[in-house]
Amino acid sequence: MKRPVIVDAEWIRPLTSSDETLHCAKCLQPGARWLVGRHPNTSVWCAHCFLYDTDWGKKEAQSISELVEEVGQQGHLATRDGKVARDDADRILSAIVMVSKMVKARQSGAPRRIT
DSSP states (O other), X not given: OOSOOOOOTTSEEEOOOOSSOOBOTTTOOBOOOEEESSTTSOEXXXXXXXXXXXXXXXXXXXXXXXXXXXXXXXXXXXXETTEEOGGGHHHHHHHHHHHHHHXXXXXXXXXXXXX
């Protein structure tokens, strides 16, 4: 992979832990764990639909595919037809959001925290 997959992490964020089963606004299946959009226009999506059915996901399809293949070759996730399986999509989207936040922090010149 040549460059990290970056998303505007301000409009996608994980839900806080909840016992409630939420359904994806796109596929209507249970297991949605991501808030998409800015308040008050937010909806709940599953990671798989976000990765493959949003304008961002379609634009970044090649980079997402490369990331999925790279991680899949290490034997750490299931893939189907070149896409991450629904059960592993949260792991891929979590990694993308985390890296995106780190890149944004570095670009903004935010002070580095030394621990």
